[in-house]
Amino acid sequence: MADSSKKMSLMGLTTLVTVNMMGSGIIMLPTNMAQLGAVSLLSWIFTAIGSMAIAYCFAQCGIFCPRSGGLSAYTEEAHGKSGFFICSYLYFLSLAIANVAVAISAVGYMTSFVPWFGTGAVPLFVGTVGLIWLTIVANFGGPGITGKIGAITVWGVIIPVAGLSVFGWFWFKSDVLIAAWNPNNLAVSEAIGKAIPLTLWAFLGMESAAQASDAVDDPKRNVPLACLFGTLGAAVVYVLSTTVIQGIIPNAELANSSAPFALVYAQMFNPTVGKIIMALAVMACIGSLLGWQFTLAQTAKMTADQGLFLKLFSKVNAVNAPIVGMIACGVLQTAMALSTISPDASAQFSKLVSLAAVTNLIPYVTALTGLLVIMYKAGVSPAIYTRNTVVLLIAVAYSLYALYACGKDAVFGGALVLTFGYLLYGFLARRFVNEAPALTARAGNP
Template identity: 50%
Template sequence: MSDSKPTKKMGVIQLIILTIINMMGSGIILLPTKLAEVGTISILSWLVTALGSLALAYSFAKCGRFSRKPGGMFGYAQYPLGTGGNFISNYTYVISCLVTNVTIGITAVGYGVELFNVLLTPVGVCLATVAVLWVTTLTNFGGSAVTGKLGSITIWGVIIPVVGLCIIGWFWFSPEQYVQAWNPHNKPLFSAVSASISITLWAFLGLESACANSDAVENPERNVPIAVLGGTLGAAVIYIVSTNVIAGIVPNLDLVNSTAPFGVAFSYMFTPLVGKIIMALMCLACIGSLLGWQFTFAQVCKSGAEAGFYHRVFTHVNKMGAPVKGMLILVIGQTIVTFMTISPSLTKQFDILVNLAVITNLIPYLLSMAALITMQRLADVSKSEMRVTNTIMVIATLYTYYALYSAGFEALTWGALATFLGWNLYGFIAPKFELERNRIEDKQYMENHDK
């Protein structure tokens, strides 16, 4: 008998806290500026997004419970659509990571510009973003140990200001100012809510990663769904409270023109020096978040290459376990995207990239939702449980389509073109996975035809 003690597993409270921290990242840092363009009526968008995200979180928790295929979210898509679904899910997530990382880089530059009080031209913003992307990529050559240690420190650069604002910001909150900023452009209700749906969803992207490995959790069938829903709800409360408190502290026009809204809020609350400290913390948090996402991006491509989807160059690792060659290829791609999306306004460039990231990230979401019915049938789930799960899944799916629509025609067009290209790219590697299946089906057809 082994003398080793069993590894202590996480409880539901620990998992909820971990989920909230994982979701917060850098997604919220520029949101107050974008929401100020719509007005405080965007709180309705937050409520819609929170409900939709809870439905998605519940559905992903169920997928994690029933799936028996490797690859996480990408493996889910294999249930209804076979290997082709797995590929498209992985491919569109890769495109989303590509765009997301550029967006995080731009966010870091935005806070840096405000922190050091410098005026950059659009080309200057572009070059600064490229520099941040390359620095975070090269730092990742040290492997996951370096990335993990730095990330566990820098995440507090977001948590401290955002949670702090939720708690103490009310002492500076002006209800009159909040009401005045309700709908500055007098948009119709539906248009106003739709205008900020993709921006609010941006903050929730990554909720699917909260489905923890069952081996690390006590009573996973009960605790993982509770933690995913609890974590998503907790993040929703923090997002909604913090962005709405800011709207009652900082005048709407100042928020719209800011590239570091949380820093500006703390300047109003305390002194410009405190605002600068907050800007520095959030800039550091952005870089730390980007560091983690660069490594995650490379790992997703590495797993895709190991599955036969991408070139084997993405599987090569150095002695620290970092897929260096893949990272270099990916940062070159990010550099190209950065130059392609140069805009006279930093926040405009952020807006374009956020919408495209949301579009491409939602494709794997839809494919995962489509997998649930097949998963449940294979797991012999009771009809009553299936009814509940399928009802929530339909709500999550409808919300996902609404988010796609709200991202705008331009982003939807580019996202659709990128997805359609994926099907053609799969055609080049399809013989690896589909040749034998087609031979068997052709043989069966011929045998039946001869009869």
């Protein structure tokens, strides 16, 4: 029996989940939410509840289905091999889109150091693509280096954002928040709906929370609790930081900022502090992008190992880095950056976030429904089955609402890539037929 003292405690796992989720997802959100007004802060309530329900269900999937493959494996339990492919394919695209959005966030913060990046669509594109390829090449050294860099750089965003949540209230002015409440005179339901893709963006990645169950003490108890507490912890920091910033920076100024957290620290202290925060944010974005580039390549490799992606994604070098696959991913991300090119970092970021949310939410739903079959196979007690099903229905209800909130353009784009995915699987499906048809049937004989 393993020594439980050497395993991760509930507190340690909760901290890990919170840190993993925060990454770089928050740093552009205040600008995009300010464009809707402070009324958009209400969307955090729905997203926090929905995200905790989703995270809990994925934790349950990990406990009762300890096979490799993550979301795709859970999906296959209910939807077969085609489900595995579609889930991997959409999740892969979602990560690629998200990587472009993270790169844009970093370039937005870098404009203070390299003003040229903020002078038009082409400079923004050059900076974005440059960062994408820089982080891809940095991953050629293998997973060990990637993990060590990411563990350090993530604090570049956690420290400023968490710090603002605690200390920003000394500069908070209620009249600034009131003036920012609803500048566009939107219906509350409309404002919440428009903000859902933005707030959901900050929680994407919660699906990785259940992956550490083997290293956790009493995983059946601690993994679900850590998923809930970790997601709740991130939610508290997100809500406090985006609320306090709306009460410090006037809405019109915040809505047009390419580096909102740097802006608020510059106003709270001085421009030098603002530049330090900006440098930390750039560091965090680059570290986050480095990690997600590796995750993207590993997702492709895992799917290729199943015979569902091109074999080139399976090839690794001496340090276990799938270099050829990473280069292919880089070409795809470059094309995505080009197809969404814009002189406005915030506008391009918002467009990409909605599409990334759609292509992530569909795998969420397919994996969540897999829990029903997973529990049946595991023979769980009626009480556990009922409890998990109730939470699952909440998670799916939120996911469907979030899909609707992403807007017709993003959903239409998601539907197109989903349909194309089924075409791709059609060419692969014969690999998974248990036995070839009889010769007489092939010849057309009765």
